[in-house]
Amino acid sequence: MDHSKLYETAATLLTKHKGILAADQSSGTMGRQLQGIGVEDSAENRRAYRQVLFTTPGVEEFVSGIILYDATIRNHTDDGTPFVDYLTAKGIVPIIKVDASTVEHDGFPGEVVTQGLDHLGDRLAEYYQMGARAAKWRAVFNIGPDYPTEQNILFDCIQLVRYAQLCHTHGIVPIVEPEVIFKGNHSIERAEEVTTMVLSKLFDLLTWYGVDLKAVILKSSFVLAGSDFEQQSTAEAVGAATVRTFENSVPHDVPGIVFLSGGQTPERATANLNAVAAIETERGGLPWEFAFSFSRGLEQPVQEVWKGEAANVPAAQAALLHRLRMNVAADAGEYEVSKES
DSSP, X not given: OOOHHHHHHHHHHTOTTOEEEEEOOOHHHHHHHHHHTTOOOOHHHHHHHHHHHHTOTTGGGXXXXXXXXXXXXXXXXXXXXXXXXXXXXXXXXXXXXXXXXEEEOTTOTTOEEEOOOTTHHHHHHHHHHHTOOEEEEEEXXXXXXXXXXXXXXXXXXXXXXXXXXXXXXXXXXXXXXEEEOSOSSOOHHHHHHHHHHHHHHHHHHHHHTTOOGGGOEEEEOOOXXXXXXXXXXXXXXXXXXXXXXXXXXXXXXXXXXXXXXXXOOXXXXXXXXXXXXXXXXXXXXXXXXXXXXESHHHHHHHHHHHTTOGGGHHHHHHHHHHHXXXXXXXXXXXXXXXXXX
């Protein structure tokens, strides 16, 4: 199968010093975020909020792709322009979240599995016709004293492989997201052990099943101590552990790695991205292109400013542009905390 168009899409998404905006919160998650800023959870308010993000003047200078939820890819701007068409006209790749969230893994306390493979081929065909050229599937790995188990890792990674196969069949670049959860009481050493184990298994299986890694993008957690651990990781320690993990688990054929913010504050996620970029500069380059693919790490300040008020839209969009500029600087290893004010 000719994957040349997939390679082109992957290269576009990994354009140097741009990133991916993860605006793919489910309706339920988006609703809770709106309620958290005092805005009624309604379909119209969810649409209006996404419009604030997508219509930010100049957003295309910093963003190569935007991840959309099913309800969002079917939605439109105030003048009726489909969001997909609006983004494509700006040179931004529409990306669709296709997993159906997680449920408890029966018989494996503390662990979850991702749903969504049913009829996925049909859904991908529809999304392609709508204009999506990349997709995202998230698997979740909690860290506890006795987990993640080998069984859980294998189960979720096989589903990621099947998802990637189906994406390639339908002309879509798969973004594989095996998220090792930040929340917990684990050390950075334990996080590195688990992340290496998960990524090694995932890429062993992708290779075994013949998935073209040159047409796959990895979305990864940073490697850092759990949110409840007594000694939090410095950015320098996070950068070193993260790069070391990738060197031990990610094949060089993979064109790029994008990072999730995963519950960190926007500033901390940016500082950790900067630490990775600093190592890349020091080494004279690494095998993969790096970029950000943040949700909370970009959107939290936007929501806090917007608060559902039309009069606040310009200031909310300015907040988004500021965070994007900070992360583009971090992607080049040029982020300075002093620039936050």
